[in-house]
Amino acid sequence: MRNARVRLIGAGLALGALLTAFPFVWMVFTSLKPLNEARTYPPKILPSTVEWGSYLTLFRELDFGRYTVNTIIVVMVGFIGMFFMAMAGYGFAKFEFRGRRAMFLLVLTTLMIPVQVTLIPTYLILNSVGLTNTVVGIAMPTLVSAFGIFLFRQFMETLPTEILDAARLDGAGEFRIFLSVALPMSTPILAVMTILTFIAGWNSFIWPLVIAGQQENYTLSVGLALLNQQVSINPALQMAGASLMVIPTIVLFVLLQRHIVQGFTMSGIN
Amino acid sequence: MRLTNWRPLTTALAVMLVLTACGGVSESENSTESTTPVTSATTDASVTETTQGVVSGTTDGLAGTTLNFWIMGDTATAFEELVSGFTAETGINVKVDAIPWDAVNDRLTTAVASGEGPDVTQIGLSLLPTFIAGEALMDVSDLVGDYPNLTAASFPSDIMATLNPGGATYSFPWVSDTRVLFYRSDILGDAGFSEPPATWDELLKMASVLADRGSTKYGYYIPQWDAPLPVAYTWQAGGDVIAADGSIDLDTPEFRDAVDHYLAFYDAGVVPTAGDWDQALGFITGDAPMLVSGPYLAGAINDQAPELEGSWGVTMVPTGVNNTSLFAGSNVGVWSGSENPEAALALIDYLARPETQLAWYAAVNELPAVSAALEELKAGDDAMVAVYAAQLANSRLLPLDPAWDAVGQEILTMLNSVALTGADKGQALADLFDSVARIVEG
Amino acid sequence: MGVLGRQEVTTAAVPARPTHHEPGSTNTSRKQRISAATKSLTPYGFVAPSFLFLLAFGILPIVVAAVVSFTDLDITGLANPDNISYIGLENYRRLISDSDFWRSLQTTGIFIVFGVPSIIVISLTIALGLSVSSSRLFRVLRMFYFLPAITAIVAISLIWGFMYNTQFGLLNYLLTSIGSSPINWLSDPQMAKVSVAIVAIWRATGLNIIIFLAAIQSIPRDYYEAAAIDGATGWASFRWITFPLLRFALLFVTVTTLIAWLQFFDEPFVLTDGGPVGATTSISLFIYQEGFSFNRFGYASAGTVVLFLIIVTVTAFQLRLYRSNHA
Structure with a gap:
């Protein structure tokens, strides 16, 4: 009886999963169609012939190769931020210090600030340190997130203090303990944060748009926005660009997914 | 710390708001200060140029410089081809940045705020007043005499005077558009x-x-x-x-x-x-x-x-x-912070050549803004061009x-x-x- | 919702309660934390890099916005500070009498009223379903549900804009092929709210499903076994075991979802630009448009401050409610 129930739920979930994922299937199929077929009505689900032309256009005519490289740089810089967040999470979790409570509150307050509407002040701040019009600058406003610090702290509170103290007795420095004891014990949360950091950098849109300045600094999101024209749209080209953005995140997610629920479970949001 | 205790949160917020409000004033002063030197530097620069007296519209000595050009929408690739002739002629490189139409306002604003814009920009006519109000464009009145294609007579009727209020010269018609x-x-x-x-x-x-x-x-x-x-x-x-x-x-x-x-x-x-x-x-x-x-x-x-x-x-x-x-249509103008106004004007002059204007029409179907080019286009046997030209003659800003x-x-x-x-x-x-x-x- | 930059993360972020330990155990863990390094500068060293970044890009901008909200800053002021003048509370006064502002508040309210329960019910239902088995199939299904959450908003806007399209969109084709009449998904003011919300819900459920799933899986099995012995299964075991033990996860998801809807921006920004006829203009979008489309930065900053205060108030109220129910 229990098996029948599980099967029924499984079938329902499978249906929901297909509905959820369908837009992506539609995206990939459309990206492989020639233009007139992508806009025919009634629409055809499968392309009549597989055409890679839209992808070639992206790279040959539209500089998507460069946008991809820039996006990867933004993601790499993002991982420096992830390291900072891990440090902060560890600091908040494993040390008692003056102002800890207030500082942590302030960290959480930043979650409540509506970001898109403070663009100009943020831009001016970046500009005053000379980071506008650079790829590195694009990653700055989102480098550190309160959510990430929160997750790291939640997880690292569960690390046994005895092991850290043992390392201290062995004469290891605090930073060394963090690097070689605390971090290796934090794989699940690192997996969660890896995917979150990756998608934050890979998908970011407003900041590249505002900060990139020159086209050579554009990221994939901005390049994709350039494909959206008012007079006439080319769905095949747009969907090819969208596929180019979406598929790498899916691959990374599939690789890391078994750690992700575990990471959230152990960070104690329950 | 416990979430269930919300009082510290609100207290912290209140304190923070009060404290930072004081600190904030100086911050905003700082940030505006950082823009001030740029603006004044610009004026200085243009003054120096004029007092030195630019000898002519030639581009001698400008080879090797690079101009940044903002173009709106998706015509960047065609534009790069268009200006390859300019680079071949003068040795001045042109780097083209395509700005999505939806993002023009954001980009203009941030560029004005930081003082860091391109050297030359396309300006949709509907945004021209905003560009001028934002002091984004350089008044090139004193330099423009050296560029033969940029005289008011190159453009239809009194369009230059209409688009450049107050006797200044901020921008030049580039493409015309009518409905x-x-x-x-x-x-x-x-x-x-x-x-x-x-x-x-x-x-x-x-x-x-x-x-x-x-x-x-x-x-x-x-x-x-x-x-x-x-x-x-x-x-x-x-x-x-x-x-x-x-x-x-x-x-x-x-x-x-x-x-x-x-x-x-x-x-x-x-x-x-x-x-x-x-x-x-x-x-x-x-x-x-x-x-x-x-x-x-x-x-x-x-x-x-x-x-x-x-x-x-x-x-x-x-x-x-x-x-x-x-x-409707677009102008081109020199950005107020440009360090290469002569090279920028040389490029604009090139864009205003009748043959460049015609090449652009052939590439992307945007109508010439220069009278001579429009006349030449009309002289062809394209019936549609005749309609465009007739409608342009009966159109308003x-x-x-x-x-x-x-x-x-x-x-x-x-x-x-x-x-x-x-x-x-x-x-x-x-x-x-x-x-x-x-x-x-x- | 909210997948621009730091926004991303706010979809699931929450003011913290560290663990769900009882008060006693919190004390023990505090004692454990105290170590030889207590009095050194070490902890500040760990916290400082992140903290400085948050100050610079989180706190400072809102402070600047607060200051700017008392001025008439516009594009001429950005170009030349001489053009800025202090106008006191004038921006706030105008905001209160601006019918477009009230309309955007109302629109945001509608999104919240329908959006928050939808997201919670859908994510919780799916999470409960996914938790009944740990077979390979269920683990694969879990991935499908998470996909929308990791997709770039620009890609989402193109994909959904394409499916919603009136002329060659798939959805209208499906509707007409089952004999129904086509729908103006993004052009009818009522429908556009629904269409935009569908995309937001589609995108927001993934992360919440994971959070619920993690919480459900950490409930010890033997609770259910004990309950089953007493004859409580199905609904009863959900009502009396699962639900109470999920209360912190529920709070977390509610708070973060509510904040995300209050900051709702991305979907209407890319799909409808707030239209048709302003039907999908949320507060964030209203402020953004005042600032960037019309260059009224002082005015937009006043809106920013008001929105921030609303979010703080709503969040504090929720936390208080939670405490009075569960203290």
Whole structure:
């Protein structure tokens, strides 16, 4: 009886999963169609012939190769931020210090600030340190997130203090303990944060748009926005660009997914 | 720390707000300070240039410099080809940055705030007042004499004076744009019409007949985002949106006529109500076989449906009291912070050469802004160009007022609220006049 | 919602309660934390880099916005500070009398009223379903549900804009092929709210499903076994075991979802630009448009401050409610 129930739920979930994922299937199929077929009505689900032309256009005519490289740089810089967040999470979790409570509150307050509407002040701040019009600058406003610090702290509170103290007795420095004891014990949360950091950098849109300045600094999101024209749209080209953005995140997610629920479970949001 | 204890959170917030409010003043001063030197440096630079006296418009000694150029929309690739000739001639490199149309405002704002813009930028005419108000453009009056293609006489009538208020020289016309009526002669013919509509009434009647072809067929198309359209209707009704004293005034019989004309198509159900309607596709499939659009649409049709050649045409916009259309297009200007104004002007001069203008038309179907190029184009045997040229001669600019953008949006909102949600027209008009009054007073 | 930059993360972020330990155990863990390094500068060294970044890009901008909200800063002021003048509370006064502002508040309210329960019910239902088995199939299904959450908003806007399209969109084709009449998904003012919300819900459920799933899986099995012995299964065991033990996860998801809807921006920004006729203009979008489309930065900053205060108030209120129910 229990098996029948599980099967029924499984079938329902499978249906929901297909509905959820369908837009992506539609995206990939459309990206492989020639233009007139992508806009025919009634629409055809499968392309009549597989055409890679839209992808070639992206790279040959539209500089998507460069946008991809820039996006990867933004993601790499993002991982420096992830390291900072891990440090902060560890600091908040494993040390008692003056102002800890207030500082942590302030960290959480930043979650409540509506970001898109403070663009100009943020831009001016970046500009005053000379980071506008650079790829590195694009990653700055989102480098550190309160959510990430929160997750790291939640997880690292569960690390046994005895092991850290043992390392201290062995004469290891605090930073060394963090690097070689605390971090290796934090794989699940690192997996969660890896995917979150990756998608934050890979998908970011407003900041590249505002900060990139020159086209050579554009990221994939901005390049994709350039494909959206008012007079006439080319769905095949747009969907090819969208596929180019979406598929790498899916691959990374599939690789890391078994750690992700575990990471959230152990960070104690329950 | 426990979440359940919320008091520290609010206290911390209150304290923070108070403390940082004090610190904040100096911060904002700092950030504005950082922009000040840039602005003054700019003025200094241009002053130095002029006192040194630029010998001529030649580009000697400028080879190897690189100019940044902002272009709007998706024509960057074509533009790079266009200026390759300039680089070959002068040795000045041009780096082109495409700005998505949707992002122009954000980019302008941040560039003005930081003082870091390109060297040369394309400026859509509707944004020109904002660019000038933001001091984004350099007054090149003292330099421009050395560039033969940039004299006021190169451009039609007094357009230079109109677009450059106060005797300054901020920018130069680059491409012209006007709106004409596109129609599918084959579909009109099948419905028994041998000629396109010439008047407002004919347009509405023919559109109604064409819309009866089927449930997914329409007679006409009105872009819901097209803010200049109701203004053009007002002109065609014999009126204006600017009163004699120069202020924005919509409370006129002619504006009401324009509103009625706009809404009549929705009342009759002959236009698509979809906001995401693709006008090129709708025209090619024949679902919306008539619409008012610009020459760029002709380019899109030729690209996407060359087989339609001969079954469509363009003509002057239908007449209400007259058939005035919109004069739009883009200028190019030197950014106020540019360190290479001579090289920038050399590029603009190159862009204003008749042959460059014609090459650009051939590449992307954007009409020349330079008289000589337009004349040459007219002399060709392209019937469509003749229509464009005739309509250009009978077209007007939108008000050059920084507040106009917001007013234009309010007009659209008002019209669409009646057309799409069935709001009461009288009330919607009254609301519109209110909000325009608020916008105008700032 | 909210997948621009730091926004991303706010979809699931929450003011913290560290663990769900009882008060006693919190004390023990505190004692454990105290170590030889207590008095050194070490902890500040760990916290400082992140903290400085949050100050610079989180706190400072809102402070600047607060200051700017008392001025008439526009594009001429950005170009030349001489053009800025202090106008006191004028921006706030105008905001209160601006019908567009109230309308955007109302629109945001509608999104919240329908959006928050939808997201919670859908994510919780799916999470409960996914938790009944740990077979390979269920683990694969879990991935599908998470996909929308990791997709770039620009890609989402293109994909959904394409499916919603009136002329050649798939959805209208499906509707007409089952004999129904086509829908103006993004052009009818009522429908556009629904269409935009569908995309937001589609995108927001993934992360919340994971959070619920993690919480459900950490409930010890033997609770259910004990309950089953007493005859409580199905609904009863959900009502009396699962639900109470999920209360912190529920709070977390509610708070973060509410904040995300209050900051709702991305979907209407890319899909409808707030239209048609302002029907999908949320507060964030209203502020953004005032700032960037019309260059009224002082005015937009006043809106920013008001929105921030609303979010703080709503969040504090929720936390208080939670405490009075569960203290």
